[in-house]
Structure formats: structure tokens, C-alpha cells
Amino acid sequence: MIMNLHKSEDVLAGIPRLRRNLALVMALGAITASIGAFVAPERAWPNILLASFYLLSLGLAGVLFIALQYVSNAGWSVAIRRAPEALAGILPIASLLMVITLLGIPSLYEWSHADAVSGNHLLQAKAGWLNVPFFVIRTILYLSVWFVFAFYLRKFSRQQDATGDVSLTRKNKKLSGGFLVVIALTFTLASMDWIMSLEPEWYSTIFGMYNLSGMLLNGLAAIAVVVIILRRTGPLRTVVTDSHLHDLGKLIFAFSTFWMYIWFSQYILIWYANIPEEVVYFVNREKGSWTIFAGLNVVFNWLIPFVVLLSQWSKKNEGLLLKVCVIIMIGHWIDLYWMILPPFLKTGPEVSLWEIGPFAGMIALFFLGTFKAFAQANPVPLKDPLLVESIHHHS
Amino acid sequence: MSRRLLVNVFQSDQDILNATKAARENGYTIVDAYTPYAVHGLDKAMGIRPTRIGWICLGLGLLGAAAKLWFQIWTSAFDWPVNVGGKPLTSLPAFVPVTFEVTVLFAGVGTVVAFFLVSRLLPGKRPKVVYEGVTNDKFVLVLAEEDASFDVEKVEKLFAPFHMVKMEERVEED
Structure with missing residues (x-):
């Protein structure tokens, strides 16, 4: 069983044409974003923010998945753990993108302009938190804390491949517990800083939870996509069974419904109370053709996954699960677009070069980076004490 | 109507799993399997169709x-x-x-x-334990003796590799 589970080549190295095309899309995306930042800053920066946040969420979801598995002492996922570890490996480049996004603060955030603040009592009251230096410090703080956790979780996991030391599992369990507390606090604050403060007069206390649920849902979908590709191209062919897919499918199904639950929880309180300063958020997002995005958001992130993944056989069906996961990953883009862009495009969504460029480039970067990170370690944690349980897992 | 049953007792989950597979492959009618805990894959081995x-x-x-x-x-x-x-x-x-x-x-x-x-688990239902050890450490597979051609010795031979503890014929009255 364990024979060909040792260090593998980058799966993309076996498909040079795909790798070249991905690199091309990435380069074109980067060029589009750079030109856009000067030619049409009001259009390009929100989309650069979206792409950076999306990529960062994928990396974080990888760490979060690993942490959840360690904390719950889960055995089933050990054989596929190198996939989320590879996702966690894109955190550095995603953090770099987020730092670059900071250059767009003047185009993105109303509160960064002194003249806008001086005439606005609410913004003055919030200036202690929403000011450029503190904003930059917080961003760097979030990114560094996440990186440290991701770095050590991956490091200990790989170290175990060589030593087989069980105490490394215990170390990772402690780290994971800490990470769960830290991510709940920091990701809440980070999503409020980066996205909610785009409309600095609006607030929603569930906003962090909402973003956390979307991040985890999208991350689970991405992990499933990566696992299925690795199963089809070879490195995990003998390892991943229908039972693993079944469990991934169950998690995706559950978190899709959780996302919907949180979406509605935010909606109904604001809808019921009908207070102008709160309700303006949904009023702006249901205007004109924004309604279409509002509907697609729910259909892509919940309705399709819920209906398709309701039965057991569909969760075990590799091709079907892959399709649903791709739909969720598009759905998460719609979700973020619907959150980020309305303050900039009052009349309705527009899909142009400024939207497609950064997002396509980021997706290409995601696959290039993830598979490169995956190839840096053994395809499965060879000496994890729970590996045997995972390989013989039966859902 | 009554039917004749053959009760086979095993010692481990792996044994009953293999015995069940062997019984099905040889065309015996499996009435039910009783285990102290859920044995993964047993439902498939018994050929039960997915629940509705x-x-x-x-x-x-x-x-x-x-x-x-x-x-x-x-x-x-x-x-x-x-x-x-x-x-x-x-x-x-x-x-x-x-x-x-x-x-x-x-x-x-x-x-x-x-x-x-x-599953007819109504209030007042009295428990019918097929074999005492089944609530502790024994695994029981029940076959139906469908017709006269049913040969207990053949079954005994079939189950020989699976460390059977006990084999018992019973008549179930309805």
C-alpha cells in the first residue's frame, strides 16, 4: 500500500502545457491588475482586494481544516491532510497580495480621506480605529499571526514523516486549539477592516461569522477539488476512497447550509428592524441588476449544493462532487463581489476586464502555488499515528 | 408457518464479515446478522439495499x-x-x-x-435475543434453511476458516 507514496513531482510538471497556460493567465491577470490600478483605480482596486481576500481565505481555510481535524482527533482525514497543508502553503504569497492591496487604500476606503472624515460625525467617532497607520499595523499583525500558525503546523507534520515522533501530533493539537481561538477573533476583525469598512457608516455584528462561514465553505470546496485532481493525476490514486469523498461531501453540505443560515440571520435582523443606517446595505444590493447577483449568491452557495449533495451516492460521485465544488468556488466570488463592489458600482454589477483579470490570475496562482506546495512533501503523512485508520476509513 | 433457521456464532467482526460474504456468494439466504456494535461493511456483505x-x-x-x-x-x-x-x-x-x-x-x-x-419497535415489545453473547462479545449470523437440499454440514465446512464458536438449528414459529 505505502509503496509509491513517497515524494512526488509537481503534478503540473507532468502536464507542461497546462502549467504554461496557468502561468500565462497569472501573468495576464497581474498585468491587468497593475494597469487597472492606474487607469481605472475605482474599478480595479476593489477587484484586487477581492482576489487577495479570496486567495487568503483559501490558504486560511487550509489551516482551519487541519486545526479542526487535530482538535477533534479525527482519523479519516489524515490520508488527505497534505492537500489542506498545500493550501496553507499559499498563505505567504496571499499575504503579499494583501500587503500590495494596501496601496489601494485611498481608492478603496472613504475613511482614509481627511476631508470625508472632517464633515462626518460618525467617521470622526470611528477615526480611532479606522485610520491608515493603525489599519496597516492590524493587517500586518493578522497576516503574521496566521503565517506563524500555518508554518509550524506544516513543519511539525513534515517533521513527523522523518522521525515518526508522536509528540509532534500532540504539539500540533495544542497549536490547533490556539489557532481556532485566534482565527475566530482575527478573521472577524480582518473581515470587518477589509470589507465592512468599505461602507464605514454601516455595521453588522454577525459580519465576521458570515465571512468565516463563507471562507470555510469555499475552502472545503477547494480542498475537495485539489484532492480529486490529485486522485485523478496520480499521487493520491491509491489513497483516496469513496469514503473520504463522502466525508468531504458531508462537510461541504453541512457548511453550505451553515452559510445559508448565517446569511439569513444577518438578513432577517436588518430586514425586521428596518433602521435606515442598517438597511441601506441590502437596499443598495437589491437595486437594479444587483438583484440578480443576490439571487445567484444563494443559488450557487446553497441551493445547488444542498439539492445535489442531499443523497449519499452523489457525495461519493467524484465527477458530481467536483462540479458542485466548482459551482461553490464561483459562488464565493459572487458572494464577495456582492459584498465589496456595490459601493463602487451603484447601478449594477459589471463584468469586464477589471473583474476577470485579477480573479482569473489569482485562481491560476492558486493552482500553481498549491500543487507546488504539495510536491514539497510526501503525498501523505507517512508516519502519522492515525494514517492506517485513515487509509482503511469506512464512512 | 414456521421456518427452520441455522444460527452461527462467531468471535470477531472480521470473521462474521467474511462468513457473511461466503454465505452470500454460495447462495444462502441470510435472515439477519446480530453484532454487539456496528460492523462496517456488513450491510454490503449481507446484500441489504440502501434504506429508503x-x-x-x-x-x-x-x-x-x-x-x-x-x-x-x-x-x-x-x-x-x-x-x-x-x-x-x-x-x-x-x-x-x-x-x-x-x-x-x-x-x-x-x-x-x-x-x-x-422495524416494529413498538412500546411493550419484548426483546428477543438470538444468542446471549451477542450483547457482549459474540457475532451471530442467521441463515434460513430454505428447502430439503439445505445441508448443515456443507455450511459447517464453508464456515470452517472463520473460527465458528457454535452452530445451532432452530425452528421459528410465527
Whole structure:
């Protein structure tokens, strides 16, 4: 069983044409974003923010998945753990993108302009938190804390491949517990800083939870996509069974419904109370053709996954699960677009070069980076004490 | 009508799993298997088709949703219209939480009740333990002796590699 589970080549190295095309899309995306930042800053920066946040969420979801598995002492996922570890490996480049996004603060955030603040009592009251230096410090703080956790979780996991030391599992369990507390606090604050403060007069206390649920849902979908590709191209062919897919499918199904639950929880309180300063958020997002995005958001992130993944056989069906996961990953883009862009495009969504460029480039970067990170370690944690349980897992 | 049964007792989950597979491959009729805990893969080995209780769950959930939605619309818009904050009388968002809860209630409780009915686990039912050790450390596979050609010795030979502890013929009276 364990024979060909040792260090593998980058799966993309076996498909040079795909790798070249991905690199091309990435380069074109980067060029589009750079030109856009000067030619049409009001259009390009929100989309650069979206792409950076999306990529960062994928990396974080990888760490979060690993942490959840360690904390719950889960055995089933050990054989596929190198996939989320590879996702966690894109955190550095995603953090770099987020730092670059900071250059767009003047185009993105109303509160960064002194003249806008001086005439606005609410913004003055919030200036202690929403000011450029503190904003930059917080961003760097979030990114560094996440990186440290991701770095050590991956490091200990790989170290175990060589030593087989069980105490490394215990170390990772402690780290994971800490990470769960830290991510709940920091990701809440980070999503409020980066996205909610785009409309600095609006607030929603569930906003962090909402973003956390979307991040985890999208991350689970991405992990499933990566696992299925690795199963089809070879490195995990003998390892991943229908039972693993079944469990991934169950998690995706559950978190899709959780996302919907949180979406509605935010909606109904604001809808019921009908207070102008709160309700303006949904009023702006249901205007004109924004309604279409509002509907697609729910259909892509919940309705399709819920209906398709309701039965057991569909969760075990590799091709079907892959399709649903791709739909969720598009759905998460719609979700973020619907959150980020309305303050900039009052009349309705527009899909142009400024939207497609950064997002396509980021997706290409995601696959290039993830598979490169995956190839840096053994395809499965060879000496994890729970590996045997995972390989013989039966859902 | 009565039927003759052959009760086979094993010592481990792996043994009963292999014995069940062998029995099915050789065309014996498997009445049931009794184990102290859930043995993974046993349902497949026995050739049981997937449960249809999920459809009952879905149907009851939809029934709960429809019934509660209708009830809320009827009470708040027709039977006793109340203006809440100037919102339309039939405001669907306001009805969603309760509709959701009742969907879950109908689907959840209904599925449990349906399960008890289907498996005839009604109140007052007396336990029928097929073999004493089955609640502790023994695994029991029951075969039906369908006709005169059923040969106990053949079965004994078939199960020989699986460390059978005991084999017993019984007649079940209805």
C-alpha cells in the first residue's frame, strides 16, 4: 500500500502545457491588475482586494481544516491532510497580495480621506480605529499571526514523516486549539477592516461569522477539488476512497447550509428592524441588476449544493462532487463581489476586464502555488499515528 | 408457518464479515446478522439495499414546511390581519425561521417514528435475543434453511476458516 507514496513531482510538471497556460493567465491577470490600478483605480482596486481576500481565505481555510481535524482527533482525514497543508502553503504569497492591496487604500476606503472624515460625525467617532497607520499595523499583525500558525503546523507534520515522533501530533493539537481561538477573533476583525469598512457608516455584528462561514465553505470546496485532481493525476490514486469523498461531501453540505443560515440571520435582523443606517446595505444590493447577483449568491452557495449533495451516492460521485465544488468556488466570488463592489458600482454589477483579470490570475496562482506546495512533501503523512485508520476509513 | 433457521456464532467482526460474504456468494439466504456494535461493511456483505428512510424524511420535511407556511400566512394575513411595522401582511422573511424549525421538527421526529414503525419497535415489545453473547462479545449470523437440499454440514465446512464458536438449528414459529 505505502509503496509509491513517497515524494512526488509537481503534478503540473507532468502536464507542461497546462502549467504554461496557468502561468500565462497569472501573468495576464497581474498585468491587468497593475494597469487597472492606474487607469481605472475605482474599478480595479476593489477587484484586487477581492482576489487577495479570496486567495487568503483559501490558504486560511487550509489551516482551519487541519486545526479542526487535530482538535477533534479525527482519523479519516489524515490520508488527505497534505492537500489542506498545500493550501496553507499559499498563505505567504496571499499575504503579499494583501500587503500590495494596501496601496489601494485611498481608492478603496472613504475613511482614509481627511476631508470625508472632517464633515462626518460618525467617521470622526470611528477615526480611532479606522485610520491608515493603525489599519496597516492590524493587517500586518493578522497576516503574521496566521503565517506563524500555518508554518509550524506544516513543519511539525513534515517533521513527523522523518522521525515518526508522536509528540509532534500532540504539539500540533495544542497549536490547533490556539489557532481556532485566534482565527475566530482575527478573521472577524480582518473581515470587518477589509470589507465592512468599505461602507464605514454601516455595521453588522454577525459580519465576521458570515465571512468565516463563507471562507470555510469555499475552502472545503477547494480542498475537495485539489484532492480529486490529485486522485485523478496520480499521487493520491491509491489513497483516496469513496469514503473520504463522502466525508468531504458531508462537510461541504453541512457548511453550505451553515452559510445559508448565517446569511439569513444577518438578513432577517436588518430586514425586521428596518433602521435606515442598517438597511441601506441590502437596499443598495437589491437595486437594479444587483438583484440578480443576490439571487445567484444563494443559488450557487446553497441551493445547488444542498439539492445535489442531499443523497449519499452523489457525495461519493467524484465527477458530481467536483462540479458542485466548482459551482461553490464561483459562488464565493459572487458572494464577495456582492459584498465589496456595490459601493463602487451603484447601478449594477459589471463584468469586464477589471473583474476577470485579477480573479482569473489569482485562481491560476492558486493552482500553481498549491500543487507546488504539495510536491514539497510526501503525498501523505507517512508516519502519522492515525494514517492506517485513515487509509482503511469506512464512512 | 414456521421456518427452520441455522444460527452461527462467531468471535470477531472480521470473521462474521467474511462468513457473511461466503454465505452470500454460495447462495444462502441470510435472515439477519446480530453484532454487539456496528460492523462496517456488513450491510454490503449481507446484500441489504440502501434504506429508503431518507425519502420519508424528505417528504415529512416538505410537509412540515408547507403546513407551517400555510398556517402562518393564514393566521397573519387572513384570519386575524395584524400590521407589523408597516410591512406587507404576507412577509415571507418573517415566516422563514418558524417554517425552518417546523421542517426540522417534522423531518427529525417523523424519521425516528417511521424507523420504529418500520422495524416494529413498538412500546411493550419484548426483546428477543438470538444468542446471549451477542450483547457482549459474540457475532451471530442467521441463515434460513430454505428447502430439503439445505445441508448443515456443507455450511459447517464453508464456515470452517472463520473460527465458528457454535452452530445451532432452530425452528421459528410465527
